[in-house]
Structure formats: C-alpha cells, structure tokens
Amino acid sequence: MDLTAKLRQLFGFAGFRGVQQQVVDRVMAGRRTLAVMPTGAGKSLCYQLPAAALPGTCVVISPLIALMHDQLRAATAVGIRAATLTSADDNRAETIARLKAGELDLLYVAPERASGSGFAQLLDQVDLALFAIDEAHCVSEWGHDFRPDYRLLRPLLDRFDHVPRLALTATADAHTRADILVQLGIPDDGLIVAGFDRPNIRYSIAPRDNATAQISALMKAHLGPGIVYAQTRAGVEKLAEALGRTGRPVRAYHAGLDPAVRAANQTAFVQSEDMVMVATVAFGMGIDKPDVRFVAHAGLPKSIEAYYQETGRAGRDGDPAVAHLFWGAEDFARARLRIGEVEPDRQPGERARLAAMGALVETGGCRRAVLLRHFGEAPAEQCGNCDNCLTPPAAVDATEVARKYLSAVFRTGQSFGSGYVESVLLGKSSERSLMNGHEQLSVWGIVSAGEATLLRPVSRALLLRDALRTNHHGGLEFGPGARALLKGEGTLSIVLPPVRARRRRGEGADGEMPHDPLFEALRDCRRRLASEAGVPPYVVFHDWTLREMASVRPATLAALGRITGVGAKKLDAYGAAFLQAMKDAA
Structure with missing residues (x-):
C-alpha cells in the first residue's frame, strides 16, 4: 500500500x-x-x-x-x-x-x-x-x-x-x-x-515578584490563547479574577467547579483564538489545542517531567510560543514540607525531583540544555531560544552576604521572617527591633549599600538550597545546608537576571508572527466556517496552513490542494470558501 x-x-x-x-x-x-x-x-x-x-x-x-x-x-x-x-x-x-x-x-x-x-x-x-x-x-x-x-x-x-x-x-x-x-x-x-526538544518554545524563568502584574504583561505581549497554571483552587479563582480585569477573556478551571461550568469553560477555551485559561494542573492533558501561544506557571511545578508536559501544551502547531515560570523560595519550602509527609520510601525520589527543579530555575546557562539533559540527551551548550541564551545573566559570588544573612537568622533566634531579617541586616530601626533588643546585635546594619540588592536573591537561594527553611509560623530557621556556609566550607554563587529593556509602544512581542492582512482575512474565513460547523477553528485548518495559503496564493482548487494540511475532504468542504476569501482580499 x-x-x-x-x-x-x-x-x-x-x-x-x-x-x-x-x-x-x-x-x-x-x-x-x-x-x-x-x-x-x-x-x-x-x-x-x-x-x-x-x-x-x-x-x-x-x-x-x-x-x-x-x-x-x-x-x-x-x-x-x-x-x-x-x-x-x-x-x-x-x-x-x-x-x-x-x-x-x-x-x-x-x-x-x-x-x-x-x-x-x-x-x-x-x-x-x-x-x-x-x-x-x-x-x-x-x-x-x-x-x-x-x-x-x-x-x-x-x-x-x-x-x-x-x-x-x-x-x-x-x-x-x-x-x-x-x-x-x-x-x-x-x-x-524521537527526542524531547521543542525548538519553537522559548523558555523563560524568573523570580516571582508580583505574579498578577508579571502575567498581565505576558498577556499583553502575546495576544493568542494562553494557559496560566496556579497551584491551588483558591489561587486559580483569585488570579482569574485579577487577570480578567485586563480586558482579555479569562476563564477558570479546577476540580472544585461545577462540572457543567468546568465543561463550558473548557469548550469556550478550545474554540477561542484569544482566551486565557487559569487552571490547576488538572487542566491540559485533555486539551488537543494546537494554537496555545503561551503557558505561564504562577508557581513551581512538581517536577521537570510535569514542567515539560505542561509547557508542551504551548505551540503544538509548530509556530513560536513562550513558556514563562515565575517561582518563589516559598514554593521550595512548601515542597519540602510535603515531601516530609509522604511515605519514607518515596522521599528520596521526591527530593531528587525537587533538586532537579532547583537546578533548572537557578542555572545561569541554557534552560533547554538542562531540560534535555534531564531526559538523557546531549544537547548543545546554547539553544538561542531561552532567556539565558538570549540575554545572559551575571553570576555573582554572594558567599559573604549569605554568611551575614545566616548569622542574622541565628542571632535573632531563628523565628523571624525574611523581611525582618533583612531590616536587621540593613539597620532599619523599628518598634519591633527596639522591643526585641536586636539593634544591639553584632549583625545590626552589617550589610553595605552595595550588598543590599543581593539580600532578596540570597534569601531565595538559601531557601532553594535548603540552607534555610521556613517553620509553620513563617519564621526562618537553619536547614542542613547552613553549616557548611557558616564554617567556610561552602560558597554561594547566584545568578542575577539582566534588567529587561522596556518594549516601546507598537513593538511586537518576541516570537510573534508579523501582521499580514491576507492571513487575517483567511482567519476570518476560517472563523466563520468553524462557527457554521460547530468546531474549533483549528479543526478547519491550522495557522501554518493559512500562512502557506497567504504566501502561495493558490487560484484554483488543484493548487489549493497542494498546500500543506489540505487533504481531500477538507478541500471539498472548504476549498471554494478560501479561494473566494483570497480573491476578495486581493
């Protein structure tokens, strides 16, 4: 045959x-x-x-x-x-x-x-x-x-x-x-x-500062469909409500929603060309939607395998897509608490998964190379399509600041949160520091102005590396990684992401396809035919098929039938309509 x-x-x-x-x-x-x-x-x-x-x-x-x-x-x-x-x-x-x-x-x-x-x-x-x-x-x-x-x-x-x-x-x-x-x-x-590389996906990872603002900016830069993963049902609801105020259509998806609402939201997302779905990881495996232009994580995935699969829901059509992960040190602290609650024989594997995620978010090298090496491949040192390859970050030896930080945690009794510890190190007087007598400590104000910008990234790095842990009241306490640093037997190097230049008004987002009036006319035709047939637009044709049509501009059914993605049944069903759309747009 x-x-x-x-x-x-x-x-x-x-x-x-x-x-x-x-x-x-x-x-x-x-x-x-x-x-x-x-x-x-x-x-x-x-x-x-x-x-x-x-x-x-x-x-x-x-x-x-x-x-x-x-x-x-x-x-x-x-x-x-x-x-x-x-x-x-x-x-x-x-x-x-x-x-x-x-x-x-x-x-x-x-x-x-x-x-x-x-x-x-x-x-x-x-x-x-x-x-x-x-x-x-x-x-x-x-x-x-x-x-x-x-x-x-x-x-x-x-x-x-x-x-x-x-x-x-x-x-x-x-x-x-x-x-x-x-x-x-x-x-x-x-x-x-076949290999694990998805070269059309641009990977980007950054510390979480203000997740709503960070993801809103991402939505503004990428106008196609997107998925935003939050870690809890409450987090999904809160983030969906906040992102909905951007003017984009936004829906929520988690297991706690009424099944009819959940199904309606999923159907709306599959059929949309610009909707953003905020969801727990329960959403995604069941979505065969090729035109998702971005996937954002508002928190840490549970493993590199989970991260790979969840980000893999972007750009299934082969067109450019982005995957942004926004993480916080508290994500690692919570993950360690959860590991302590699972069966003892599973704990080593869970710790290894968490360590692999830590290596991915901390690396100053190519993100894609870390991912592919995890799956047993031997990639090039640079991919040219991740944040670190495109804008290399600076590596800083922060060992001395880390020792000062750990000393402050110890001197204040291992019971205060990061904000208070940093205020002690910076010598910022308050009613609380006066009442506790901490202004008399040897660590009071020992961080210089030049070191001050390193405090937050050092705090994140110490938590990520298990040199610090958070207790159930939110206070910082020593983890197993603290001793080596304090005794001078270890060092701490951190990666500082470069300052991003602000995009001027009217500039396209990285990876966005250029505007083409004929392509947009073909999308309008596809949208109408999909609505009449009661199917999502991508079931009619993928974007790359429309883009080839716009480039080749076939004038006959025979020529249209040679376009990639135009099979015999679709040619019969939709060919005449697309030929007319191209003629009208000429």
Whole structure:
C-alpha cells in the first residue's frame, strides 16, 4: 500500500516528519512499539494513518473524555470513521452497532472501560487492527501522571495477542520508559525515542515578584490563547479574577467547579483564538489545542517531567510560543514540607525531583540544555531560544552576604521572617527591633549599600538550597545546608537576571508572527466556517496552513490542494470558501 499517497489524501502532508515513518512501518508490520515523541510531533497520526489503511478497527485507549472528543473531531474532519464510547456519549448503542458492523476505523475508550470484562467480550465480535495506548506514561508508577487503571490493560492486550500494540507518550524518562515496556508487553527493540526538544518554545524563568502584574504583561505581549497554571483552587479563582480585569477573556478551571461550568469553560477555551485559561494542573492533558501561544506557571511545578508536559501544551502547531515560570523560595519550602509527609520510601525520589527543579530555575546557562539533559540527551551548550541564551545573566559570588544573612537568622533566634531579617541586616530601626533588643546585635546594619540588592536573591537561594527553611509560623530557621556556609566550607554563587529593556509602544512581542492582512482575512474565513460547523477553528485548518495559503496564493482548487494540511475532504468542504476569501482580499 502507498502510505505516502494516503498521507497526502487524508492529512494533506507530502511526507512523514521525524520518526513517524519508523513508527507507522512497525505498526503496519504488526509489531509492538513504544514511541516517545514530543508534543506537536504528530503522535496521533502514527495510529490514525494505519487505522485508515488497515482492515478492522483501531482501539485507542485515552485517559480523558475531553481529549477523546477533541481527537474525534480532528479525525472526522479528515475523513476517518471514528467514534467515542464514553459515559458522556448518548449514542453508545449506535456506536456499538457501527463497531460490530465494521464501520469504524477508530474507537476511543477510557482505560476504565477498556479493562472491564464486558469490553473484551464486545471486542471478541470485532475485527481489530491495532491497540493504541495514548499517554502511556500513565501506566508507570514512575510516571508523573500514574493512573492505576492503565495497569489493568495488559490482560486485554494479551487476550488479543495477535493485534499489534502501539504505546505513545511525550514525557517519559529512561526509568519510566523501561517500566512501560514491561507493563504493556513491548520488547526492548520496540522502543523509538524521537527526542524531547521543542525548538519553537522559548523558555523563560524568573523570580516571582508580583505574579498578577508579571502575567498581565505576558498577556499583553502575546495576544493568542494562553494557559496560566496556579497551584491551588483558591489561587486559580483569585488570579482569574485579577487577570480578567485586563480586558482579555479569562476563564477558570479546577476540580472544585461545577462540572457543567468546568465543561463550558473548557469548550469556550478550545474554540477561542484569544482566551486565557487559569487552571490547576488538572487542566491540559485533555486539551488537543494546537494554537496555545503561551503557558505561564504562577508557581513551581512538581517536577521537570510535569514542567515539560505542561509547557508542551504551548505551540503544538509548530509556530513560536513562550513558556514563562515565575517561582518563589516559598514554593521550595512548601515542597519540602510535603515531601516530609509522604511515605519514607518515596522521599528520596521526591527530593531528587525537587533538586532537579532547583537546578533548572537557578542555572545561569541554557534552560533547554538542562531540560534535555534531564531526559538523557546531549544537547548543545546554547539553544538561542531561552532567556539565558538570549540575554545572559551575571553570576555573582554572594558567599559573604549569605554568611551575614545566616548569622542574622541565628542571632535573632531563628523565628523571624525574611523581611525582618533583612531590616536587621540593613539597620532599619523599628518598634519591633527596639522591643526585641536586636539593634544591639553584632549583625545590626552589617550589610553595605552595595550588598543590599543581593539580600532578596540570597534569601531565595538559601531557601532553594535548603540552607534555610521556613517553620509553620513563617519564621526562618537553619536547614542542613547552613553549616557548611557558616564554617567556610561552602560558597554561594547566584545568578542575577539582566534588567529587561522596556518594549516601546507598537513593538511586537518576541516570537510573534508579523501582521499580514491576507492571513487575517483567511482567519476570518476560517472563523466563520468553524462557527457554521460547530468546531474549533483549528479543526478547519491550522495557522501554518493559512500562512502557506497567504504566501502561495493558490487560484484554483488543484493548487489549493497542494498546500500543506489540505487533504481531500477538507478541500471539498472548504476549498471554494478560501479561494473566494483570497480573491476578495486581493
């Protein structure tokens, strides 16, 4: 079978990208495979194309209903016969009838349904082409999104031992990959790793000063859809309300919302071209939205794996996108308290994850290189598309200031917060310092004017490195890293981010695409067609397809059909409308 012709007909692609062909060739040969591919690399095509080419039905096991419905819309739009079988569907009897009749190329189900005995009995009556296990890291206890129901899939797969199985994930370190292979019965030679780099995402990390102001500035610079992650439900509500005052459409998403409200907010975001969603990390895995232009974290993610996956929701269409993380020393302090509450055998792994996040936020080198090395790659020393590569920061030896800081914490009894400790070091008299007699201490006013600007970053660094900890009352106390610094056996170097030049009014944001009137006219056409069809605009065409149209300006249906992303069904459905839009805009 000519798969390249099928690829062109269905998806409008002239050829495969990256490792797609390796994966598809293994599937077509009936072999078992685990494909680790970055978000945006076209994982879904690796089972959608074989599903359309092979006789029988491909069963896709996916963790979230919203994700299944997004993928269903995309598959149907290119002419693949697909359906979902979930608790949210009211056409289950019709879907089962179509499945038994051999009228489905793809069937999406949740792991809870797939692992049940009734589903296996249903599949006994079906000609099966493939099992595709999406978000396969959920099967591993080492993965950051472990789902126990994924652990129950093996009996189903082994019952249909003759059916090839394809596991797919964007986020799995070496330990997790090895576990997935074992849990899903895939041989070691079935592992294909495409790499983890997302070169179109610009990574930027900064201390959190005023999260609302920092994220508002980010929203002003990037006008497309965005996701803002907050750490608590209350934090989501507060931040969504504040960001909503910027004039942009802003919605909230967390598990405490009424399910109908949560679903409505998610639907509005998927269909919007400029909305910002403020959410807990519960939001995102179920979003198959390619045109997210920025992801912001208002607090520290729980691990590099989580950070990679959450930032990976930006720029899935391959166009420029940004990922900003705003962190505070208190994030690390809270994380250490949580680690102390988990089972003892899990604590070393949790501490290692936290240390890896610390190395990422503290580095003065390339952020992307730190990320990629974490996943076992050997990247270049500089990527040219992160904050540190674009504007290198200054490294400062702050050992002496750190010793003064620790001495002040000790002399004041290890019971006061950072603000008070800094006022003692600066010699700022107050009723409190007079009452405590701290103005007589040897550490009173020992920090010079030149050192004063280092106090806050030193405080953050000491907390991050566990030389200081916060107690339950918010006071600072020594951690295990304090002793070496005080005894002269350790040093403290900190990175000071450069002062950012203010962007002049009218200047475009870094990574923003230039304004093109024809492109905007095509977006207007797409918006209208999407509204009429009741689908998100990107289901009609991605931005990069419209951008190629605007560049090539095809004048006939045949020429339009050669544009990347214009498959046969979409050409029939939308071709005439886009040709007219280009003619009207000429």
